[in-house]
Amino acid sequence: MTPPTPNHALEIIELNKAFGGLRVTQNISLKILQGERRLIIGPNGAGKTTLFNQISGDMRPNSGTIKLFGTDVTALAPYRRAHLGLSRTYQIITLFTADTLEHNVTLGLLGLRPSRWQMWRPLSFYRDLASEARRTLDTVGLLHLADHPVSEIAYGEKRRVELAMALAQKPRVLLLDEPLAGLSNSERTTVKSLIASIPRQTTVIMIEHDMDTALDLAETVTLLNYGRVIVDGARNAVIADERTREVYLGD
């Protein structure tokens, strides 16, 4: 008998994280359904990236539980969470700048596989990976730069490479940390339609300050302030909420 599929992609229960005396995540509980588009907002320093770091396993919480598709992953290493379908981008670019775009995306694909330490692979394995990497670069409109080192390309293009790497893993849950930050208007339009085209099998959780663009992509919104959930729910209800105005919209 197969067990019933849990309908939550992500469940966070009473999560706490402090740096010294600073409580950056304070008793956060969240439930995100499979396929949901969730936007996380809040002022600088609200704890948004720190929350992502705990979900991805880059940081351990002091207490609380994180479940991915019903499985408790709180103590699991980041790569084990990746095997369960979790993928993320970073607010700060983390690419290997001396390497080509193709090689960066290929490494991203390899990082996903448990067999990544097996160096003796048939050549065709690496050829397949490289063509998968090139296909992915094509989807973000960067195939023409595949053989260039990352150090030569523009900032907005680097952000698209990171998004390509995350998408190449065909994640079941994708965490995007300010994917639109620092982009020009035309790059913003490109990345926005790219995010909008992510298939429903992927749950998308996005931190973003650019509300004009991000709200269109969101179904539900969570507002954080000083490490706490202040408002959480359907997009329009959160936007209309007095507390959102007070904390974030500043009017």
Ligand SMILES: Nc1ncnc2c1ncn2[C@@H]1O[C@H](COP(=O)(O)OP(=O)(O)OP(=O)(O)O)[C@@H](O)[C@H]1O
């Ligand atoms: N590794 C760390 N050590 C100490 N303090 C940290 C660490 N990481 C984050 N902080 C602090 O935790 C608080 C929340 O930081 P975080 O990066 O999560 O905020 P954020 O909501 O993502 O902000 P922004 O919108 O500016 O990206 C800040 O006060 C930050 O200085």
Ligand SMILES: [Mg+2]
């Ligand atoms: Mg941040």
